[in-house]
Amino acid sequence: MLDPNSTVLVIDDDPDLRASVGRLLRSVGITVEMFGSIADFLGSDLPDGPTCLVLDVRLPGQSGLDLQRELADANRELPIIFITGHGDIPMSVQAMKRGAIEFLTKPFRDQDLLDAIQLGLSRDRVRRESEKDLVALRERFSSLSPREREIMIQVAHGRLSKQIAHDIGIAEATVKVHRSRAMHKMKAGSLPELGRMADKLKLLHDKPQRS
CATH class of the missing domain: 1.10.10.10 (Winged helix-like DNA-binding domain superfamily/Winged helix DNA-binding domain)
Incomplete structure (x- = not known):
């Protein structure tokens, strides 16, 4: 069910939350990379395989919604699952309108997070395959x-x-x-x-x- 090349990226400034999510994902065989800030994430390279992002809404400096907007402006398609400790309905509506997979309020159920991640990885896998097919089509046309x-x-x-x-x-x-x-x-x-x-x-x- 899971692509062995799949990776979940987690951005949250709470080390306990990062550790907890990391343990959960590794327990079901998912590769995970952790970041304590958006700056750390932006300074890294995205994985080559199917990827999705678990992103805290409220972070020091730049917010998760700001990062979502920045990625969209740069045409970097990355499925995003938002997590927040604050139930903010207008914020969640905004995030979902911009294509977020899910908006989970802490404390969330492990299965809810895993289900959202599975959906995110599946969508990214389909997108990557579609892009690969388009590249091959362009080569044939050329x-x-x-x-x-x-x-x-x-x-x-x-x-x-x-x-x-x-x-x-x-x-x-x-x-x-x-x-x-x-x-x-x-x-x-x-x-x-x-x-x-x-x-x-x-x-x-x-x-x-x-x-």
């Missing part, structure tokens, strides 16, 4: 010739081979050859799949030129 790219985009817009041939002034048979090569290089099993790939690559924002 292997296409300029003509193959052009025809792939036209096909993705629903244009027929004869229409594409007329638009760019080549034979319909030549269009079909380029289309076949593009599908092979992109590893697309069908034209709809090629269209979905184009959509993922954001190639459909401009309409193709039509005569």
